Amino acid sequence: MSTRRAPRLPRVGWETAGILLSAAAAVVALAHALAGAKRSLLLDDGDSVLLPLMQRSFERGEAFEWGMSPVLFVFPELPLYLTSAAVTISVAAALLLNGVVNVVALYALLRFLAGRVLATRSLAAPGQEGAAAGATDPRRPILAALLGVAVLVALCLLETRPGGNTLEIASLFLTTTYYSGTVMALVATLGLVVHLAGPLDGRGRRILLPALTIGIVAAVSTLSNPLFVLWVTGPVVAALLVLSLVRWRTRIRDPWWRPAATALALVAGSAAGYAARQPFSGRFIIAEKDEYFRWGREDLTLSFARESLRALVETPGGVVEALVGAALLVGSVVVAAAVVARRSSGPMALVALVAGATAILLPLALLVTGSISTRYALPLLFTPLALVVAALAVTPRPAPRPARARDRRRIAVAAPLAVLLVVAGAAVPATAAVARAGDAVASASASGAACLTAWTRGKHVTGVAQFWTGRRLAAYGGPSVRLLQVNSDFTVYPWLVDLAPYRDARVGYVIVATRTDAGGHLDYWGDDVTNLGTPRGIVHCDGYDIRDYRGLPASSVLTEQVDRSAAEQAARRGFGW
DSSP: OOOOOOOHHHHHHHHHHHHHHHHHHHHHHHHHHHHSTTHHHHHTOTTTTHHHHHHHHHHHTOOOOEEBOSOOOTTTHHHHHHHHHHTOSSHHHHHHHHHHHHHHHHHHHHHHHHHHHHHHHHHHOTTOHHHHHHHHOTHHHHHHHHHHHHHHHHHHHHOOOOSSSSSOOGGGGGSSSSSHHHHHHHHHHHHHHHHHHSOOOTTOOOOHHHHHHHHHHHHHHHHHOTHHIIIIIHHHHHHHHHHHHHHHHHTOSSOTHHHHHHHHHHHHHHHHHHHHHGGGBTTTBOOOGGGTOOTTOHHHHHHHHHHHHHHHTTSHHHHHHHHHHHHHHHHHHHHHHHHHHHTOOSHHHHHHHHHHHHHHHHHHHHHHTTOOOGGGGTHHHHHHHHHHHHHHHHOOOOOOOGGGHHHHHHHHHHHHHHHHHHHHHHHHHHHHHHHHHHHHHHTTOTTTHHHHHHHHTTTOOEEEEOHHHHHHHHHHSOTTOOEEEBOTTSOBOOTTEESGGGTTOOEEEEEEEOSOOTTSOOOOOTTTTGGGOOOSEEEEETTEEEEEOTTSHHHHHHHHHHHHHHHHHHHHHTOOO
């Protein structure tokens, strides 16, 4: 039986509405974060300003001698941020716009996944009228993806604690440097895998281009963040092997080798990406393995998990978030077990198997490696969320009675419009709040980076600061602000910073924090600053002091210590100063 395709204009309208709704939802989440304890995490946390600092380095034409963590942020975080910065006028505005772009991108990828599951399901049962009709209905994947975004935003609205290393992990997706890009790669890979490993239509389905696409996504994602192997490659390969075994045992018409070929493409791409990382190791990737792999320290992970969970459930919102997370994880395992018991092999079965494998394998991997970072657990939220979206896309609708068909069609149009109006109404004041907060930070008021900018203007002097205080000042300060990141003994601290500006730098002042930042961090100097002697002057700014040593013997001491340690770092990393 032929099915009528949706008219083109209404489909364009639905697609546009989906993008606008996801953007409005992102603004609501950002407004909540900015109004509470997450503001610093979004805008001036030491990790959050990495990409703005990289952009400033590019603009100054400095040599690329960055010391990076295992995550390089080359795909897609850096391109997305540079694009956001190109159409905004301040660091804060770029970071906030990037948060909106992240959520819209997630919506688009969830919509792609839902569409692939729905289309592939219709191929699996071509005689089912409902499935075929659903495959041509543009609303189903759009609404399913929007509901997935709504769940994410609802969780963000429940989160009220500062810092990025808590179990309030939904808000991390709004940032540029807490692995939002790898989450996007996860959802994109799920959609591609469903398309490639799904059932065949009557003419067969080409395998080369989808397999090549999966390989490329896996390669660039692993190059950027090796966690892709743990988050995506491992669980997906495990799910594909189970699916291949089910197809072989049940002898269905879909060939068992398609899941195996999909797994091969994913593994090959991940291996290529990991191999491409090797030239960066030591020279640009300066992290030590024992900082991330604490073998035999399962007790450390368990203790950290208990403490994080205890802190989460101290608030009513945290209790709700914990319950939602538990429901998603348990539901994923239950559905995956049902898929295996029933020997299902369709697209929904594949997504369920990936979600179940993630819920089981990832916690075990984090336990074995002694992990104490909650951001590594992001797939425990997003992979089950992808399963929910896929399930919503293929949930059959009951056939309406003839007498009520017209009313149901009216409701189908009116309900989304009502939701659009509600979200838009919430987004209008939220947008104003986001704009006000962005302007406040961008202007760097007299109590913030503008204090340092005003003092350094016209002085052509370089200063030193520690990680938590110096990075936000360097990101938001004016062109006259030149800050080098150091340890408490004035040796170079090369973590997430470019080594090139240290060459031949003349140090004339020190930034000393006078209180903890919004995340509870306080840089500690000990007696090192006191031993420099009395400065020419001290400028008191909000949260920090500027100690001026220009023209004093202390300036030579600072310069010598910084230059010597920078030269040692450069020699060790092969930059050939």
